[in-house]
Amino acid sequence: EPEVTQTPSHQVTQMGQEVILRCVPISNHLYFYWYRQILGQKVEFLVSFYNNEISEKSEIFDDQFSVERPDGSNFTLKIRSTKLEDSAMYFCASSENGAAGTEAFFGQGTRLTVV
Amino acid sequence: SQQGEEDPQALSIQEGENATMNCSYKTSINNLQWYRQNSGRGLVHLILIRSNEREKHSGRLRVTLDTSKKSSSLLITASRAADTASYFCATVAFYGNNRLAFGKGNQVVVIP
Numbered sequence: 001e002p003e004v005t006q007t008p009s010h011q012v013t014q015m016g017q018e019v020i021l022r023c024v025p026i027s028n029h030l031y032f033y034w035y036r037q038i039l040g041q042k043v044e045f046l047v048s049f050y051n052n053e054i055s056e057k058s059e060i061f062d063d064q065f066s067v068e069r070p071d072g073s074n075f076t077l078k079i080r081s082t083k084l085e086d087s088a089m090y091f092c093a094s095s096e097n098g099a100a101g102t103e104a105f106f107g108q109g110t111r112l113t114v115v
Numbered sequence: 116s117q118q119g120e121e122d123p124q125a126l127s128i129q130e131g132e133n134a135t136m137n138c139s140y141k142t143s144i145n146n147l148q149w150y151r152q153n154s155g156r157g158l159v160h161l162i163l164i165r166s167n168e169r170e171k172h173s174g175r176l177r178v179t180l181d182t183s184k185k186s187s188s189l190l191i192t193a194s195r196a197a198d199t200a201s202y203f204c205a206t207v208a209f210y211g212n213n214r215l216a217f218g219k220g221n222q223v224v225v226i227p
């Protein structure tokens with residue numbers, strides 16, 4: 001069964017360092033998303049991506065964040081200068097259509113720990 | 116802003132019993148989705164119900180949607196130990212965006 005894969009599963013980084021979280025969405029999906037979940041809190045929307053551009057972003061997704069689809073399969077989230085409060089589980093998701101139309105499929109997540 | 120909000124519950128039930136959890140939201144929605152998350156793992160999509168639907172079934176799952184009360188319920192029948200997880204509702208707004216707005220989640224423990 002097709003699935004969204006994320007790497008790495010766990011990333012530890014020093015405050016101020018750049019991190020890149022990687023995702024391979026399901027191959028025929030057109031919409032891609034990043035969400036995050038701080039420990040014990042809700043899953044929060046970060047950004048959606050369609051047709052090689054950001055279609056929507058939340059207030060969390062500031063200038064420190066960027067997304068890219070460098071080739072036909074990968075979808076990355078970059079945090080330029082990590083802060084302690086960026087520590088969270090980051091989930092990538094993809095959907096065949098926009099979330100309004102169909103369900104989103106989530107990856108297993110990358111646990112980011114900023115020290 | 117519009118978002119799913121589960122009634123804060125931690126359910127502990129015996130295997131074979133039914134588990135019911137509720138979700139309320141604040142604004143007009145296009146659809147509402149339920150997800151399951153096993154401890155430390157990813158989110159697994161369970162069921163999507165559109166704003167013009169009132170009830171939907173998928174296996175042992177039954178979801179209802181009451182748009183007049185802005186609420187939804189998820190019923191798991193004949194629960195199994197493997198159903199132990201956190202369950203989240205998430206809404207998609209009626210207008211414009213495609214983001215999922217998640218609630219806080221319900222922890223369900225099924226005792227064998």
